[in-house]
Amino acid sequence: MLMPGSLRHRLLLVIVALLAGLALATALASLTAMKQDSRQQAHEVLAVAANVFEQLLDDRAQQLGQSVQILAADFGFRQAVATSESATIQSVLENHGARIDAQLVLLMSPQGELLSSSRLELDQAQLAPLLQDIDWRSSQYSSLLMLSEQAYQLVLVPVRAPNIIAWVGMGFQLDAALATQLKGITGLEISFVLANDRLQVITSTLQNEQALSIFPTSDFLASASQQPVRSEDQRYLTLSQPLDGQALWALLHLPNSRWLQNYQQMRSQLLAIFGIALTASLLVAFWLGRSITEPLAQLTRFARQLGEGKATSELPRAKGEVGVLSKTLSTMQQQLAERQRLLLEQAERDALTGLYNRAKAEQWLGQYAGQKSGVLLLLNIRNFRHLNDAFGLETGDQLLHRLAGRLQQLTPTPLFCARVGGDEFLLLYPELPKPLAPLLQWLQKPFALQQSSISLQLTLGYYPFTHTDPESANVSTLLRRADIANANAKQQLDGIAAYQQGQDERHLRDLTIIQDLPGALAANALSVHYQPKVLLANQRCEAAEALIRWQHPSLGFIPPDEFIRLAEHAGLIQEVTDWMLRQVIRQAAEWHTQHPRLRLAVNLSPVDLIDEQLPARIAEELELASVSAEMLALEVTEGAVMQNPQRVIQVLQQLAALGIELAIDDFGTGHSSLAYLKQxxxxxxxxxxxxxxxxxxxxxxxxxxxxxxxLAKGLGFKVTAEGLENEAGLLKLTQLGCDTVQGYYYSRPLPASDFASWLQQFHSQHQVESRERP
Structure with missing residues (x-):
């Protein structure tokens, strides 16, 4: 028994007092440190979440940028933009936007004019903030902005051919789905707000009223971007992130209960230990301190490394709140790694076939071509659209998937295989696999789908390149030449062709002609020449053939056969025909007074002959010019008639009903059927x-x-001979029963003014010769 005042008692009291004081000081110090550490952890969690949030937006911008870059580099799309094919442009924009679930797809001119948009309510005025910030000389522009009361993450890329002809953009909406996705990654509540005259919640994982209660006004947003701020009800710790540099903000809300609960629980444990065992040894205190602070330090290091994107520290194995936080951070790391893997896979792989996509193919090819030689093979499926129309899109997708499987089974195995277009596949070999014909035949073997056997008709263009060639370092050049080779393959019976030297220039020339033709028509930069047709019976010229001519400012004279062919392929032939008819009908009206019996003939394209609106347009032009239909003649080739006889005959009957004279041009070269000819x-x-x-x-x-x-006279037709060049030929044609002749013997095609002079001189000379005859 201890006696009061004894040394042992005093020592015990001193020890107890020291231990009590030490325990109390330790408890107070520990609680204070834990409170500060918990607050610091909360701030770090918010900082990590902010980094994750920014990384996700960057990933979305990269995904958008890669998708828009693919769209802008697509040859068919650039050609559609260059030729202003609005229907094709709209279809391509919708398809590409749908592939990545973009909520906004738009196309702007180089001057910033809105050409097309997937949002009908979008207008030019709403793009004013975008037009003020964009650098039109840049290769890509990314921004977060408000459009039509919605927030969008938008990426713009120039469309070049080769100069910038338009800007194409895609955007993701900052909506509830994104906020929910971010909440799933960070574990925090997310709000997107607009701070103008008043604070407006765009979307939030909280109730709108609850989000507004955190910041009743927009004055606290700027300060909250530097240091997290508690809400008025003390329930959330909030960090703000500016998005567009002006009024659009993201708010990250961390519930206070997450770190307060940990602090309060630890405080209770320490108080319980203090109350039960004041005599606890320093060793126990030291062990307890280590058991608490070390896991927290590990978690802090891990969270910091996770925020930097390089988490290498091991997570502590602990229970309670530390264990929960450890598991949370571990789950966050796994989710971020999985999301990064998925984003990388989506950026490199085609979702349908599993092959590399165009962006990855260009990256791979760019690294390979500068160091090694090889051969590019470009496969294209003929008439794949017709297969989709006939069997449905689902069957079309299955065919693409099956074909991709065969490509991966090829022997020899290609270095890489990519799907670079809707129906195009790109393969790279170190050298040309021979022979190509059996390889193509194996790929074209029928597929068993929908209880049917479906075959694909493929074309194969290839381009061998060497790493010593400077042009091989340009991926665009390699792909363009492979595409040119494939275009040549479509003209071959076996569907196989190689790129030939010099076809680049031809390709660029064709693009220039297609691009400049609409402007030349609008500016009346083309001209019409007239070649006389002379009646043999009376040596009079009562008709002429109108021939179109184009003197290009940089390409010089372009033969009509060349730009007419390109106009047919580019869908511009209607504009050319309408321009030609308008010019000739106006010229007929001008010459009517002096030459009332003169008939002018215009050649029609095969595409014109299946245009059921052509007769109505011609009738309208004749009425506007006050010209009789008898002053106009139309010439069609028999080959054009045979492409779609029933429809062509119907159109020709409508033209004949107007009173227009019709002629079969180049007779004898088109292998026409007499059964159709007589109709x-x-x-x-x-x-x-x-x-x-x-x-x-x-x-x-x-x-x-x-x-x-x-034969022609037996069918009731007049006969005209083309290409007369000498008098001996004239005598023969007269003897053989031709009615009219046309050729250089009388005159080459002349401009309108020269033809009028020739016609006056020819008739005057004929009248003199008639009077001199006995």
Whole structure:
């Protein structure tokens, strides 16, 4: 028993007092440190969440940028933009936007004019903030902005051909789905707000009223971006993030209960230990301190490394709140790693086939081509759109997937295989696999789908390149040449072709012609020449053939056959035909007073002959110019008639009903069917120049012309011979029964003013010769 005042008692009291004081001081110090550490952890959690939030927005911007870069580099899309094919542009924008679930897709001119948008309510005025900030010389522009009371993350990329002809953009909406996604990653509540005259909640994982209660006004937003701020009800610790640099903000809300609960629980434990065992040894205190502070330090290091994107520290194995936080951070790391993996896979792989996409192919090819030689093979599926129309999009997707599987089974195995377009696949080999024909045949073997056997018709263009060639370092050049080779393959019977040197220039020339033709038509930069058609019976010129001419400012004279062919392929032939008819009808009206019997003939394209609106447009032009239909003649080739006889005959009948004279041009070269020929409402047959130019000494041509003339006259047609070049040929054609001749013997095609002078001189000379005859 201890006696009061004894040394032992005093020592015990001193020890107890020291231990009590030490325990109390330790408890107070520990609680204070833990409170500060918990607050620091909360701030760090918010900082990590802010970094994760910014990284996710960056990933979304990269995804958008890569998708828009692919769209802007697509040749078909650039061609559609260059030729202002609004329907094709709208379809391509919708398809590409749908592939990545973009809520906004738009196209702007180089001057910033809105050309097309997936949001009908979007107008030019709403793009004013964007137009003020964008650098039109940049290769990509990314921004967060408000459009139509919605927040969007938008990426713009220039469309070049080769200069910038437009800007195409895609955007993701900052909506509830994004806020929920961010909450799932960070574990925090997320709000997107707009701070103008008043604070407006765009979307939030909290109730709007609850989000507004955190910041009743927008005055606290700027300060909250530097240091987290508690809400008025002390329930949340909030960090603000400016998005557009002006009025659009993101708010990250950390519940206070997350760190207060940990602090309060630890405080209770320490108080319990203090009350039960004041005599606890320093060793126990030291061990307890280590057991608490070390896991927290590990978690702090891990969270800091996670925020920097390089978490390498081991997480502590602990229970309670520390264990929960440890598991939370571990789960966050796994989710971020998985999301990064998925984003990387989406950025590199085609979702349908699993092959590399175009962006990855360009990256891979850029690294390879500068160091090694190889061969690019570009496969294209013929008429794949028709397969989709006939069997449905689902079957089309299955066919693409099956074809991709065969490509991965090829022997020899390609270095890489990518899907670079809707129906195009790119393969790279170190050297050309031979022979190509069996390889193509194996790929074209029928697929068993929907209880049917479906075959794909493929074309294969290839381009061998060497790493010593400076142009091989340009990926765009490699892909363009492979594409040119594939275009050549479509013209071959076996569907295989190689790139030929010099085809780049031809390709660029074709693009220039297609791009400049609409402007040339609008500016009346083309001209019309007229070649006379002379009646043999009375040596009078009562008709002429109108021929279109184009003197390009940089390319010089472009043959009509060349730009007419390109106009047909580019869908511009209607504009060319309408321009030609308008010019000729106006010229006929001008010449009507002096030459009332003069008939002007215009050539029609095969595409024109299936245009059921053509007769109505011609009738309208004739009415506007006050010109009789008898002053106009139209010439069609028999080959054009045979492409769609039933529809062409219907259009020709409507033209004939207007009173327009019709002629079959280049007769004898188109392999027409007499069964259709007798049904045509035509008045004239023109024998091709191939049978006329050497008729004076070629008996076979003479027999052909004679038989053709007899057949045509038997069917009630007039006969015109093209390509007359000398007087001996004129005598032969007269003997063989031709009614009209046309050729250089009388005159080459002349401009309108020169033709009028020639016509006046020809008739005057004919009148003199008639008076001099006995």
């Amino acid at each position: 045509l409402p035509v008045h004239e047959v023109k024998i091709d120049r191939a049978f006329i130019k050497e008729i004076e000494h070629n008996t076979q041509d003479e027999l052909i012309v004679q038989a053709t003339a007899q």
